Amino acid sequence: MDLPFLINVSWIAPWGFLIDAALRFIIAIGTLIVYLDKTRYDLLAKEQYYRLLAENASDVIYRFKFVPKMHFEYISPSVKKLTGHSPHSFYNSIRLIFSLTTPNDRPILRMFARKFFYEPDHTLILRIRRSDTSMIWVEQTSVPIVNEEGSCIGFEGIVxxxxxxxxxxxxxxxxxxxNTVGQMAASVAHEIRNPMTTIRGYLQFFANKREFSTYTNQFGLMIDELDRTNLIIKEYLTLSKHRTIDLKLNNLNVIIESLYPLVKADSNADNKDIHMHLSDISLIYLDEKEIRQLILNIVRNGLEATSSDGIVIIRTFQQSDEIVLSIQDNGSGIPQHILDNLGKPFVTTKETGTGLGLATCYRIASRHQAVIKVESTPSGTTFNICFKIP
Known part of the structure; x- marks a missing residue:
């Protein structure tokens, strides 16, 4: 730029080169500063973006270090929703995760801790107790963190x-x-019932003989046992039938009211009581015969679970897009090992039960696209059957 004006001034040439060099240096420094500032801004933006993803993800993302001591370097806020404990609780105590793990699954967690160095890419499935004592299943996948020497110094994981x-x-x-029980029932039930009918007939025949009059009670007992066996087989056949249900718009309250005299008489016979609290509800598609069977099974289970002067409460109410049928008893509750397998054939708390009644109820609910939710405490059990409103 100064060349046209200073071309004839000989002594200015060296200074021109210096000025030129100084300007280039200043421009280079300025360009570098702008580049570094832009890079820093981009890194901050990406860090904010990734932090936003981590902190708003439904899964828990964490980073655990072994050095200089074992500690959580980072754990996402979603752990609060998952466990009920804040991230700071885990920062303050790494033992918290062991105390949350159910006692039956703690050996699995210890084995994972021992084998991690040899099998780092391992999926861990555990049951944990939340702060509100409810139990949930969690799945963890993790990858090792390796330093420059190739040693494992921690791991990152997603829960x-x-x-x-x-x-x-x-x-x-x-x-x-x-389905397995249904297939068994369909194949053997009739073959069993045929000889049973013959045996029952001969027992009745001999019971009417004068020479066997002293064994009348024994014959009656055998006939009763055969009838009970026949009832079990009938329940088998109920499970095996792939029947087409006849869904019609029905009022659940009307079905319950029609059953009330029957269950009321059943409860009075054992010095127990049944209360009804029916709310105004919408019409839903039901097969009346199947719903009657479902209600009878669960109500009778509730009556058998209560002691003398026990009470079973039948409620109906509507919430959002569901009609809920609630059957509550004040018995002693269902043990956890039974509760975990409720609805499976042969799972029962009764000494003389078959374990097929509730299995039938779950099958009926499935055919109605309904869901059975069970809440049990030492002070009673509640069955909530939730039907979708069409």
């Missing part, structure tokens, strides 16, 4: 709530068990 998936697996297992 996901898989309770819904586990419940679905249990439902599939329950349906598979029902």
């Amino acid at each position: 996901r709530d898989i309770t819904t998936r586990k419940n679905l697996e249990q439902d599939i297992s329950r349906l598979d068990s029902l």
Whole structure:
């Protein structure tokens, strides 16, 4: 730029080169500063973006270090929703995760901790107790963190709530068990009932003989046992039938009211009581015969679970897009090992029960696209059958 004006001034040439060099240096420094500032801005933007993803993900993302001591370097806020405990609780105590793990699954967690160095790419499935004492299933996948020397100094992982998936697996297992029982029933039930009919007939014949009059009670007992066996086989056949249900718009309250005299008489015979609290509800598609069977099975189970002067409460109410039939008893509750397998054939708390009544109820609910939810405490059990409103 100064060349046209200073071309004839000989002594200015060296200074011109210096000025030129200084300007180039200043421009280079300015360009570098702008580049570095833009790079820093981009890194901050990406860090904010990734932090936003981590902190708003439904899965828990964490980073655990072994050095200089074992500690959580980072754990996403979603752990609060998953476990009920804040990230700071895990920062303050790494033992918290062991205390949350159910006692039956703690050996699995210890084995994972020992084998991690040899099998880092390992999926871990555990049951944990949330702060509100409810139990959930979680699945963890993790990858090791390796330093420059190739040593493992920690791991990063993702923890996901898989309770819904586990419940679905249990439902599939329950349906598979029902189908197996149905196939067994269809193949052998008739073959068993035919000789039983013959035996029952001869027992009645001999019971009427004068020379066997002293054994009348024994014959009656044998006939009663045969009738009970026949009832079990009948329940088998109920499970085996792939019947087409006759769905019609019905009022659930009307069905319950028609059953009330029957269950009321049943309860009075054992010095127990039944209360009804029916709310105004919408019409839903039901097969009346099957719903009657479902209600009778669960109500009678409730009556048998209560002691003398026990009470069973039948409620109906509407919430959002569902009609809920609630049957509550004040018995001693259902043990956890039974509750986990409720609805499977042969699972029962009764000494003389077959374990097929509730299996039939779950099958009926499945055919009506309904869901059975069970809440049990030492002070009673509640069955909530949730029907979708069309």
